[in-house]
Amino acid sequence: MSYFDVASTAPLHPVARQALTAALDEGWADPARLYRSGRQARMLLDAARETVAEVLGCRADEVSFTASGTQAVQLGMLGALTGRRRTGRHLVHSAVEHSSVLHTAERVAADGGSVSVAPVDRQGRVTAPEFAALLRDDTALAVLQSANHEVGTLQPVEETAALLGDVPLLVDAAQSAGRLPVPAGWSLLTASAHKWGGPAGVGVLAVRKGVRYASPLPADERESGRVPGYVNVPAIVAAAASLRAVRAEAETENARLHALVDRIRRQVPQLVPEVEVVGDPVHRLPHLVTFSCLYVDGEVLLTELDREGFAVSSGSSCTSSTLTPSHVLAAMGVLTEGNIRISLPPGTPEADITRFLDLLPRLVADVRAPLGLDLPAPAGTTDTLVLDMLGKRCPLPVIELAKRITEVPIGGTVVVLADDAAARLDIPAWCDMRSQTYAGEALPTDYGFTHGTAYLITRTA
Amino acid sequence: MSYFDVASTAPLHPVARQALTAALDEGWADPARLYRSGRQARMLLDAARETVAEVLGCRADEVSFTASGTQAVQLGMLGALTGRRRTGRHLVHSAVEHSSVLHTAERVAADGGSVSVAPVDRQGRVTAPEFAALLRDDTALAVLQSANHEVGTLQPVEETAALLGDVPLLVDAAQSAGRLPVPAGWSLLTASAHKWGGPAGVGVLAVRKGVRYASPLPADERESGRVPGYVNVPAIVAAAASLRAVRAEAETENARLHALVDRIRRQVPQLVPEVEVVGDPVHRLPHLVTFSCLYVDGEVLLTELDREGFAVSSGSSCTSSTLTPSHVLAAMGVLTEGNIRISLPPGTPEADITRFLDLLPRLVADVRAPLGLDLPAPAGTTDTLVLDMLGKRCPLPVIELAKRITEVPIGGTVVVLADDAAARLDIPAWCDMRSQTYAGEALPTDYGFTHGTAYLITRTA
Secondary structure (H helix, E strand, O other): OEEOEOOOOOOOOHHHHHHHHHHHHHOOOOOOOOOHHHHHHHHHHHHHHHHHHHHHOOOHHHEEEEOOHHHHHHHHHHHHHHHOOOOOOEEEEEOOOOHHHHHHHHHHHHOOOEEEEEOOOOOOOOOHHHHHOOOOOOEEEEEEEOEOOOOOEEOOHHHHHHOOOOOOEEEEOOOOEOOEOOOOOOOEEEEEHHHOOOOOOOEEEEEOOOOOOOOOOOOOOOHHHOOOOOOOHHHHHHHHHHHHHHHHHHHHHHHHHHHHHHHHHHHHHHHOOOEEEEOOOOOEOOOEEEEEEOOOOHHHHHHHHHHOOEEOEOOOOOOOOOOOOOHHHHHHOOOOOOEEEEEOOOOOOHHHHHHHHHHHHHHHHHHHHHHOOOOOOOOOOOOEEEEEEOOOOOOHHHHHHHHHHHHOOOOOEEEEEEOOOOHHHHHHHHHHHHOOEEEEEEOHHHHOOOOOEEEEEEOOO | OEEOEOOOOOOOOHHHHHHHHHHHHHOOOOOOOOOHHHHHHHHHHHHHHHHHHHHHOOOHHHEEEEOOHHHHHHHHHHHHHHHOOOOOOEEEEEOOOOHHHHHHHHHHHHOOOEEEEEOOOOOOOOOHHHHHOOOOOOEEEEEEEOEOOOOOEEOOHHHHHHOOOOOOEEEEOOOOEOOEOOOOOOOEEEEEHHHOOOOOOOEEEEEOOOOOOOOOOOOOOOHHHOOOOOOOHHHHHHHHHHHHHHHHHHHHHHHHHHHHHHHHHHHHHHHOOOEEEEOOOOOEOOOEEEEEEOOOOHHHHHHHHHHOOEEOEOOOOOOOOOOOOOHHHHHHOOOOOOEEEEEOOOOOOHHHHHHHHHHHHHHHHHHHHHHOOOOOOOOOOOOEEEEEEOOOOOOHHHHHHHHHHHHOOOOOEEEEEEOOOOHHHHHHHHHHHHOOEEEEEEOHHHHOOOOOEEEEEEOOO
16 A cells, blocks of 8 residues: 555654554553652653653753644643733634644634634745734734645744744644754644654643643643643653654655655646646645645545555545545635645655556546546646656666557657666667657656656657 | 552553554554545444443443543543533532542632532442432532542442432543443443553543533544544554453452452551551452551652562552642541552462562561661461462471471461472471471461461460
């Protein structure tokens, strides 16, 4: 299976699994107990807290572990609002926050608070001045995500924070923690371990020293009084270990995934008619891309992709059971129907992307076929056909070229991506023999690939 | 190490570990997703819910999974009170509930509700009429534990429930779930998986159909809208598997642990002067016993026991960091100082109890020594010495008898517990040779043992 839904949950990182197994042996006891196994669990917990604090760029005593990212958001928002209730009960958040933020804001409003929502542009981004313009004298909290969970657009967290004065900013870093450095300027930070390859059951709520906070829940002495309930040491140890591992791998892996997403962003509109790729093409999460296909039911397309072994998400995340139109896409003013979100786990092979792009046009066409629509041709398919022969030895690249050149019209171009040195000789030779026109070489990056050589053939015969 | 603190947390049951490992492979995806791995996680979650419901004796759709027993208690209490706010905001609970209940009640009172606390007798038990007498027209919820977490006394849940009329009863079954059948009469039930050998991170909140409930937290569609946040499928699968396994083993294991606790209850006052064993000696949890030693700091004794390889708990559970006097012992009107709680995990070998009872008198005496007190002799040591030679082949029982008979005064009794058939011949023979008096056989259960034969020797020479 090709799992392209890491924004929902990431497969357990191998380091997390090792750490979990070890911590089930070494850290299973109650870290509040004074006997040896309890003290050992406490030491593992302390070390995990240090690790998470170091990666997030804060002090260990600012970090509390929650049971989920959603719990971190709820406690963070309600705790900050309760702590600052003398200032007021006004909350500002962006229109494209995660549903946990929106639902908490609904609860705040139902309990007599007031809420202002900052609009976003067509890329899904707030502007710092527009966001800050919503502040009032009674504003007790502002909430802004580090990056959007549906379209990948990065938010201007630092610029926004700089305009907020005394109002604390809660940054929901669920989609970026581990992958990208945490932006400066936060007073409260939330994240979720299972998004970075840690186990389920661990969220992070960091609260800067000096930020007023009062627990919205009944008292409990654990986790600095912020998160009630028995502390899940083995899972926390595994979460910290995977956070460190993912962060260490991020620089190289981000560049690779960024290029794969570029390829999807470029090729999908060339392969599928009436499609809109959304979100910022550059200032975005490295691994996430969303597009919407006109006339298509996202759930049907998701089911077809699942049948072919692709796990992707559709519609608003966290509400797949209802599949109501995504509030994120609605706020951006972009197409919401036939929505597919691709979010790539670390290590996704390029071949999986190739197979996805090979398959997608047919699946979308199949879904649309019963409608009998006369759709315009997509931007690129009839004129240019890209054949990914990376890793294939000659004569395979030439065989594929011979089989598929008739898919482009006379005058159209076939691009063969190959990394077998023999292709450089064989492809021009084949063109000569078959009266096709060899048009020279191009960079693989012109076609969304990261390596190999692009050989261009103009169909002449 | 001898781990005697299963009431804090149980070591992971082997079945739980197996199930967890398997579910990390099979059930890691988001159960809300529609693709194959998501559906697979959903199926595992559904099966786990069925298992837990079956063991607890309710419907699967009445069971929600929380992140901890504390969260289950908080959500259960606040959710039931919110759901019945038209009836009123009065809460009744017993004086010996877990701190999570007490802290939630404090929050209810701080938010304008009112709370009545039912007293307990010297065994730590409420009476149903006294509890029910606290009901008022505006009583919205009653809370009663199935069994006390510090002294093991079982509560009269069914009799109490029968007197409550329309008022829903929340039963906190954290200490008994898996070990004992769930008592009838509950409207809401809470439990915690790590107490029965499941992993940390899983609590249970069951709410009977028809019981009014309104989530006290922001909306979230997961777990029937009762528990926000990503669902921890692997841990839930492991929790359900271990619940089933523990329940299946409970009948035989309970009887064995009950006898071991009987032995501790009987022998500690014989071995240690000025000690009080508390809680109901009969109608109690099978595996848990608490005693308090006058003139002793519980934390110091705990540290000494830890040094000798025994992990026990002291003082009020969940507040070991503060070691304030236990509210449970205070409500019972019994001694709180020098408090030690022993709670035995399944499979505890009898030899561990023997070693504990051998060691305890010296440790307590050492702790008390600097005080220079002139303490009365304990009830039994000087007159009767019990030697556990179970599993030891002759001549070891006779050697031990010869070495230690002088520990009792002339006229005192040595009891040799042995299961080697040769002892029946050798012990009387040794008595003849050494001019001691062989006084015959007794049942092992007379001395808190479950098997073997008790040989009685009166010291004569």
